[in-house]
Amino acid sequence: xxxxxxxxxxxxxxxxxxxxxxxxxxxxxxxxxxxxxxxxxxxxxxxxxxxxxxxxxxxxxxxxxxxxxxxxx
Numbered sequence: 591x592x593x594x595x596x597x598x599x600x601x602x603x604x605x606x607x608x609x610x611x612x613x614x615x616x617x618x619x620x621x622x623x624x625x626x627x628x629x630x631x632x633x634x635x636x637x638x639x640x641x642x643x644x645x646x647x648x649x650x651x652x653x654x655x656x657x658x659x660x661x662x663x
Contacts, residue, residue: 601632603641610637 607614612624612635627635 599630599632601628601635601638603632603638604628608637608641612637 601611601613603611604613611628612620613628616624627638632638
């Protein structure tokens with residue numbers, strides 16, 4: 591059963607999915623995962639969690655490098 595549209599939370603990556611996202615290339619083995627994770631359960635998707643960790647790390651690194659707190663190679 592689908593939730594009413596106002597209660598659904600779509601994955602933020604659905605507009606511009608990563609290469610690894612389930613919704614990017616819909617193969618038969620990914621349909622169930624795309625339905626489950628891309629709509630309403632993206633916060634438990636390992637692909638989403640990994641992408642957030644990478645974004646956070648990149649942002650943290652660039653902030654630290656900009657204010658001279660770390661050395662760059």
